[in-house]
Amino acid sequence: MQGFTIAFVPTMGYLHEGHISLMEKGRQLADVLIASIFVNPAQFGPGEDYDAYPRNPQKDSALAQKAGVDVLFMPEKNQLYPEKYETYITQSNLPRFLCGLSRPTHFTGVMTIVAKLFNIVKPHYAVFGQKDYQQLAIIRKMTHDLNFDIKIVGAPIVREPDGLAMSSRNKYLSPEQRRSALALSRALAQAQQSVATGEIRASALIETAQKTITSVRETAIDYVVIGDPETLEEVSVIDRPVLMALAVKVGQTRLIDNCILSPPVDKTS
């Protein structure tokens, strides 16, 4: 397809409105829209939910077609990881933070599959959701470091009407856990509100968020962090737009969410 531009949306399937928004974004960016569905074994650690991860290829195909996908790539596991597969992509810094702490091999698996798919699809644009904020930051950095000639585009988190960030893993939640899971988005909204009204201490914002989350049933905090939006390093004062990111187990389901905290514009200057 020489002369055409290609936008690419890699996914693990079980598509929801979050994925569809990525596809709509891709549709606007380029002549040809390619999506992939592949539950990538390399990014699941031992004891994680690779086998249980929800799959629905038929429904996904229909949804992708409706979203304007021209080519849907659904490879088999042994096509991408044949016997004696042994090449992986690593980063020394960004994976040390946030989800990398409890999932030490996760981002190596993510980078490896994304690089493979980039080489297969050869896109001009690739679209990733901001819900997996660290993943987006790591893929941006990998793309830059390894000189991939691909523009990485981030797309906003899509939420349920009550605020829960869309995720294929929400399917695991019982009705009660579903209610508890709202504590994540509520904690973020509270922090945004506090920053808007003058709170600039990360420690105070984090403490409030922790209370909000632990006050509901079946929650266990993995992390509540406020960090630099590029390096992910922790910050103590909200003196510029910064990332607030959470990972919380609700029952056995690990959920993540994040937002940007922006201090109010100083009207005196």
Next chain:
Amino acid sequence: MQGFTIAFVPTMGYLHEGHISLMEKGRQLADVLIASIFVNPAQFGPGEDYDAYPRNPQKDSALAQKAGVDVLFMPEKNQLYPEKYETYITQSNLPRFLCGLSRPTHFTGVMTIVAKLFNIVKPHYAVFGQKDYQQLAIIRKMTHDLNFDIKIVGAPIVREPDGLAMSSRNKYLSPEQRRSALALSRALAQAQQSVATGEIRASALIETAQKTITSVRETAIDYVVIGDPETLEEVSVIDRPVLMALAVKVGQTRLIDNCILSPPVDKTS
């Protein structure tokens, strides 16, 4: 340059006839020939000869032009490894053998720079010398594993008239060391001769080679190995074409060489 094919020859410069043969090979393969010269810091370990590695960009430019190179890419170190660079490519198996034993980070550096250059140059063909046999095997595997749409082409070792494999590091040798260095190619030729006349025991071939090398002055063996040409795993019987590979320090200069040992065709079957 749409519609044109590109062949690529990555080098560390200080070009000799070995490099020129790679360029001539590339010239035959494609419409456009691109070469690069970059002494890659990531593939030198602590205490190795990164700073001392010979450089002669002006002479190299003239030689490359004469060899038919259309584009010579000579990036600066901080263009390819800017501050905060952190992404690397690793392999879990092939780098465990041969040179990887004494140079544990070397092939991660090699794979990383080659992947970066592949993404910058976007070649259809890339040509590498068989003198760096393990490097060639690792790059072939990386290219396959990471789904680079690039054909990797190996080119035979080019030798001085007396048998010494061409290498930019030969420049380091004193006249006496230059004579000792001939033991490498002599040991390989003796092994080929022995196999042709019926010796099939790897242990016997290795022992003879070790004696040949240690019988000359200023040599210290790093390894003498007979292994599978693809997996590099040691073999004990020469029942098919196998790799014989050597690394030897001559004075302070580490030299490598290799050949294929092929058992005589069985005329009784």
